[in-house]
Amino acid sequence: MPSSVMNTPRRNDAPRAPAAVSAVGLRKSYGDKTVLDGIDLTIPEGTVFALLGQNGAGKTTAVKILSTLITPDAGQVRIAGHDLTTHAQHIRAEIGVTGQFSAVDGLITGEENMLLMADLHHLTKHEGRRVTAELLERFDLTQAAAKPASTYSGGMRRRLDIAMTLVGSPRIIFLDEPTTGLDPRSRHTMWQIIRTLVADGVTVFLTTQYLEEADQLADRIAVLHHGKIAAEGTADQLKRLVPGGHVRLRFTDPTTYRTATHTLTDATHDDDTLTLHIPGDGSQRALRTLLDHLHTTGIEADELTVHTPDLDDVFFALTGPDLPNQSTEAVR
The missing domain is CATH 3.30.70 (Alpha-Beta Plaits)
Incomplete structure (x- = not known):
């Protein structure tokens, strides 16, 4: 298998977008199990980055570290220009996180969930209602706003979850498997929401087990295997790693x-x-x-x-049992 994926040559005068997320030598272990083994990430502003990996590969651990929920054992991380170690509070003001499990409270209405989030962001009552109304309309939830969230479909709950994440106007959003369990129509609706966010300048860090999702959305994709980045590049670059074309x-x-x-x-x-x-x-x-x-x-x-070859072929080739535990990293 080739040892690298080459990028399309960049013009010398082409501006490079600033990094929204930068990690060097990121490590995390739980007991004697190494989950992240010195990974490096650079994600430009206003792009979608997808992290792929098998169950237990460390995708959620990476999200938790980058979103300041847990601390790494080693490594240097900067989010939105802030150092993770010394300015975690500044980072929290710049990011939003939608985890695998919905943060929606099913006992209250969609609108009340939004207003609660507005309170947590210390918005004034007037501003909170304004932002809530705008986001409910943007995510097509206005008609259901007064209904208990427990009555929402899976797709509606996921849209409400992301709407709640946007209350604080984050520059960077971490989406940890946001479409798991959704039907195909709801999944495509979520893809359009993500595209709209990026068009507005938001950076999206996406973990997913749906390879088509990464193919459709991501500007760059990394495959995490045995705690290392097995390969990174655009979807087309990764597909060229696998013979069969x-x-x-x-x-x-x-x-x-x-x-x-x-x-x-x-x-x-x-x-x-x-x-x-x-x-x-x-x-x-x-x-x-x-x-x-x-x-x-x-x-x-x-x-x-x-x-x-499609991304399924790439994923199976890179995470197969016979693959040596070594990095195949794209030339940046």
Whole structure:
């Protein structure tokens, strides 16, 4: 497996977004079990970062440390420009956290949950009601605002949970498996909410077990395995770590197909469907090389499609039992 994933070259004059979250050498153990074994993270402002991992991989521990809920054993962490060790209180004023388990109180109404959160943020009564009304409308909860939260569906409770997180106008939001247990429609609604938050400049740190979710939302993805970052990069970069990518050429003319079969000697072929599969990493360079070769040899396929491994393939390859416990980190 390749030892690194290369980023698209960056122009020298392109500005780099400031880091909303930065961690170097982050470590945490419970007894003799090492949960985080010196991980490094850099998350630019206004982006979505997804942390993937198996159950017990340490995703929630990372969230708890970065959101000041527990202290690390070692490492340097800065959140929103503040040092975790010396300015935890400043960090708490800049962040919001939505955990795996809802913080919604089912015994009171949605509106009362929001107003309670406004009180905890020391908003005035007038400001608290204004913010509550705006967020309830934004999350399509106005009609249910006067109903006990216990009557809400799972998707509604999750939307209320995030609305409560936004009362303090956080710059950084930690979402720990926010769509677990939601139906597909509610999950897609939550994705749109996250996209809207990022469009408004919020940074989102997301943990999830839904690989499609990371693929859809995240600017960068890291896979946590045995306490280390097994790989990090964009979704496309991670997919290129795993072999199996190919270009599929389909022909309707048997003569052209036979010519292509003899010309493209590294391709596997299916004579029944007149189809060739040419191994490739899905990169622009590899595709251009193939197209140039087809043009030079005068071969015209009726259909060309590029197939790359998906994040499921990446996840299983990186967290499989035979994987050495070593880091495969993207070049930043």
